[in-house]
Amino acid sequence: MTISKLLPNRRLIIIAHDIFMAAISFVLTLLLRMGEAVYTLPLDFIIQGTVIFTVIAATAFWYMGLYRGIWRYASMNDVIQITKAVTVAILVFLPVMFLWSRAEFLPRSFPVINWFVLIALLGGPRFVFRLIKDRRLEFMIEPAGKGGIPVLLVGAGDAAETFIREMARQRSSAYRIVGVLDEKGRRVGRHIHNVPVLGTPESLPAVLRRLALRNVHPQRLIVTKQELSPELVRRLLDIAETNGMTLSRLPRLTEFHSGAADRLDVRPVDVEDLLGRPQVVLDRPAMEAMIAGKRVLITGAGGTIGSELARQVAELGPAQLNLLDNSEFNLYAIDLEVSQRNPDLPRAMRLADVRNQPQMSAVFSEYRPELVFHAAALKHVPIVENHPGEGILTNIAGSRVVADLCLAHAIDAMVLISTDKAVNPTSVMGATKRVAESYCQALDRQQAENEAAHRCRFITVRFGNVLGSTGSVVPLFEKQLAMGGPLTVTDPNITRYFMTTREAVELVLQASAIGIDDREAAGSIFVLDMGDPVRIVDLAEQMIRLAGKRPYDDIEIVFTGLRPGEKLHEELFHDTEATRPTSNAAIHLATPRTADRDALSLSIDALTADARTYDGARCRAALQRLVPEYVSGAPADVVAAK
Numbered sequence: 344m345t346i347s348k349l350l351p352n353r354r355l356i357i358i359a360h361d362i363f364m365a366a367i368s369f370v371l372t373l374l375l376r377m378g379e380a381v382y383t384l385p386l387d388f389i390i391q392g393t394v395i396f397t398v399i400a401a402t403a404f405w406y407m408g409l410y411r412g413i414w415r416y417a418s419m420n421d422v423i424q425i426t427k428a429v430t431v432a433i434l435v436f437l438p439v440m441f442l443w444s445r446a447e448f449l450p451r452s453f454p455v456i457n458w459f460v461l462i463a464l465l466g467g468p469r470f471v472f473r474l475i476k477d478r479r480l481e482f483m484i485e486p487a488g489k490g491g492i493p494v495l496l497v498g499a500g501d502a503a504e505t506f507i508r509e510m511a512r513q514r515s516s517a518y519r520i521v522g523v524l525d526e527k528g529r530r531v532g533r534h535i536h537n538v539p540v541l542g543t544p545e546s547l548p549a550v551l552r553r554l555a556l557r558n559v560h561p562q563r564l565i566v567t568k569q570e571l572s573p574e575l576v577r578r579l580l581d582i583a584e585t586n587g588m589t590l591s592r593l594p595r596l597t598e599f600h601s602g603a604a605d606r607l608d609v610r611p612v613d614v615e616d617l618l619g620r621p622q623v624v625l626d627r628p629a630m631e632a633m634i635a636g637k638r639v640l641i642t643g644a645g646g647t648i649g650s651e652l653a654r655q656v657a658e659l660g661p662a663q664l665n666l667l668d669n670s671e672f673n674l675y676a677i678d679l680e681v682s683q684r685n686p687d688l689p690r691a692m693r694l695a696d697v698r699n700q701p702q703m704s705a706v707f708s709e710y711r712p713e714l715v716f717h718a719a720a721l722k723h724v725p726i727v728e729n730h731p732g733e734g735i736l737t738n739i740a741g742s743r744v745v746a747d748l749c750l751a752h753a754i755d756a757m758v759l760i761s762t763d764k765a766v767n768p769t770s771v772m773g774a775t776k777r778v779a780e781s782y783c784q785a786l787d788r789q790q791a792e793n794e795a796a797h798r799c800r801f802i803t804v805r806f807g808n809v810l811g812s813t814g815s816v817v818p819l820f821e822k823q824l825a826m827g828g829p830l831t832v833t834d835p836n837i838t839r840y841f842m843t844t845r846e847a848v849e850l851v852l853q854a855s856a857i858g859i860d861d862r863e864a865a866g867s868i869f870v871l872d873m874g875d876p877v878r879i880v881d882l883a884e885q886m887i888r889l890a891g892k893r894p895y896d897d898i899e900i901v902f903t904g905l906r907p908g909e910k911l912h913e914e915l916f917h918d919t920e921a922t923r924p925t926s927n928a929a930i931h932l933a934t935p936r937t938a939d940r941d942a943l944s945l946s947i948d949a950l951t952a953d954a955r956t957y958d959g960a961r962c963r964a965a966l967q968r969l970v971p972e973y974v975s976g977a978p979a980d981v982v983a984a985k
Contacts, residue, residue: 358401361409364464365400365432369393371464372457376450388448395443396436400461403432409465422466429461491519495550495561497579498568499525499540502593506567507536521559522550526568526575544575547582566592580888589891625849626927629856633714634659637755640712641666642697642745643719645673647809648760650680651848652716657681659852663689665710668719669696697741707748715757716851717745720776724764727772728908731962735954738775743782743947749799750786756800758855759783761868763807763840763913767972770908774966774973780805782947784866785940791865802858804851805933806871807840807913816879820886829899830883837880837905838912840873847871854930861925868933869925870915908975917972 369392373381407428433454440449491510496503503523510518522541525531530540542550547564554561564583566576576590583590639656643649644666650673657664664681668674671694678692691710695702697719720738721727727734742759749757761780764773780803787801810817816839823830854869884894892898905911916922920933946969953965963975 358404360468361404361465362397362401365404365461366393366397368457368461368464369396372453372460373450375460376452376456384448388444391443392440392449395439396432399436399439400429400432403435404428407431421469422462425462425465429458429465432461433458491517492563493521493559493561494518494563494565495541495547496520496523496538497526497544497564497566499523499527499530499535500568502567504535506565506593507538511536518563518565521554521561524550544579547579551586562588564588564590566590577885580885584888584893590889624927625853626856629860630852631659633852633856633859634661636660636662637713638663638711639665639714639716640706640710641716641718642668643717643760644668644692645670645677646718647844648848648851649716649718650677651844652718652851653677653681654684655845655848655852656716657685657688657690661688663691663710665706665712666690666692667695667697667706668692669694697745698736700744703744703748707752711752713755715745715749715754716760716855717742717757718760719745720760720779722762722772724770724772724908725906727775728770728906729959731771731959731966732954732957734771734775735950735962735966738772739778739782739947740951740954742779743944746783746786746801749801750790754799756802756855756859757783758851758858759801759803760851761803761805763805763873763915764910765805766914766917767974768970769910769974771963771966771975772908774970777970777973778943778947778950778966780868781936781938782940782943784868784936785938785943788866788937789940791862800859802855803868804854804871805868805915806842806847806850807873807915808842809844809847810841816882817886820883824886824890824892824898827898828887829901830887831901831903832880832883833903833905833909834911835880835902836878836911837909838876838878840876840913840915842871842873850927850929853927854925857925857927857930864932866937868920870922870931870933872929872931873915876912 370389373384373389377384407424409424409428437454496506507520510520520538522539523530523535524542524544524547525540526544528543531542533540541553551561564579566579580590582588634656639661641649641652641656641664644653645668649668653664653666666674666678666681668677674692674694678690681688681690693706693710695706697703697717719741721730721734727738746757746759759779762773762776764770765777765780766773768774768777783801783803786799790798790801808815820830850871854871858864858869880900883900887894887898887900890898894900916933917936919936922931922933925932950962950965950969953961956962967973967975
């Protein structure tokens with residue numbers, strides 16, 4: 344028999360403690376109220392009163408859930424539960440005593456005094472126990488620890504308090520917190536667990552000088568607040584680099600929710616923290632109403648946008664989620680992830696090619712989707728530039744296959760994922776996406792003029808680059824950094840629009856919900872607000888500095904020249920596209936450049952036939968006839984000036 348089995352159950356010890364405290368509180372209350380006069384009370388009254396009060400209190404404690412909490416994590420919630428239980432016990436005890444002995448010897452002030460006494464007797468030991476387990480008493484003597492890396496925290500909120508407490512709890516903490524910076528400046532001069540709030544982030548140089556006079560030299564800045572502006576984070580990065588410090592952050596709260604973080608490990612600052620955007624207000628009820636109870640099909644479900652669509656759609660309660668991709672591994676990976684995160688969600692996966700009409704027709708007949716998100720496409724500009732036929736067959740012919748099947752099966756809506764490269768395209772990829780836009784616009788206009796009861800909506804959403812997408816510049820820079828450089832940038836003046844994948848998909852869903860309800864938006868394109876364009880060379884320099892290196896000294900940046908089909912600057916709107924706002928400030932509506940669906944379909948037939956010849960020059964010439972603004976191989980600065 345193990346020692347643990349010989350020991351009493353911990354809950355029984357806690358119950359015994361509370362019963363004992365209830366009994367003590369009765370006698371102690373009488374003593375506090377009556378002083379030496381307590382000895383004049385009959386002994387029978389004291390014994391009977393103690394027993395009755397203890398039994399009533401023990402019953403109240405049990406039924407009020409006092410033993411669901413853990414002493415190790417005693418908090419304000421436990422105080423509230425104790426207060427409720429004590430209040431119930433006293434309110435029940437008073438009428439019982441009145442019926443038992445008409446409360447003849449019970450002082451009138453007994454309930455009030457006993458209420459405070461019993462709460463203190465029950466709550467005090469719980470919080471003393473937590474202080475001991477948290478090593479808070481030791482922390483009061485030596486709050487910052489004797490060893491560890493000296494660090495400054497940026498943000499004087501709850502996350503900073505949690506981090507300071509966590510560091511105090513660890514016997515050999517990796518960090519020695521020498522101070523806190525309050526971004527609002529309201530708490531400067533005060534303390535958080537004996538750690539001083541030394542100033543604001545803007546006063547960091549002065550704070551460092553004052554600390555240096557005390558021979559304290561912080562080696563790291565740790566950002567604890569996630570809402571800091573990108574401008575401030577970039578300034579902190581500049582100051583940290585100037586003073587030989589590194590910049591880190593605490594995990595986001597969402598990372599704990601998703602299981603990505605199980606402790607307060609310090610992380611490097613992400614690129615998205617530097618390029619951050621204001622939080623977008625979303626109409627989540629409208630998004631849920633669009634998805635909930637519907638059969639949803641996502642093409643290209645294994646790609647960057649498609650997989651994030653799968654994650655977010657799965658959370659909105661579809662009747663069935665159908666995932667389609669022509670990559671076996673990518674399809675397997677997203678299906679596995681969705682099954683683990685949403686095990687009760689009906690779902691299906693299909694290995695298929697959107698270019699294969701019979702195959703896609705079988706998919707629509709089997710799964711009968713009501714809502715289709717078409718994210719399948721070839722998107723890597725240089726690769727599509729070298730394989731124009733494949734780009735035409737996938738991005739144009741494949742999109743037409745999906746759109747025609749949506750129309751034939753009378754679904755509610757098809758959402759086409761487009762790109763800013765479709766505006767004044769200089770690449771095959773951009774030109775093919777522009778043709779796909781045109782076809783869906785033509786179908787949507789045709790449906791708007793259709794007087795039939797059911798109308799299928801064709802919604803196009805256009806946006807720029809997403810951080811971390813497959814084949815994008817951020818993963819490339821990360822790999823080059825891991826190899827010690829150099830980082831390759833095509834041109835020192837090249838710019839791109841960026842947003843996070845999650846935000847892009849959230850806005851795609853929001854735009855889709857708006858488009859389904861806005862019947863006057865027929866044939867228009869929903870364009871996401873991408874903010875200001877970012878110079879790629881600035882992005883490269885920031886990533887090098889985030890890695891604790893110095894651009895051009897520790898890690899070189901090499902300019903390789905624009906690649907075929909690559910623009911110097913991307914655009915979100917064509918010159919002829921008038922814009923108007925929507926109900927969401929982050930989503931704009933570009934008025935349509937109309938085209939006749941039947942004429943466009945004939946042109947796509949001819950273009951598809953050219954694509955199957957795999958003659959690159961012939962494909963580009965055919966594309967240019969269909970997309971007049973497409974200028975193959977034109978210098979980027981000329982195209983950008985159009």
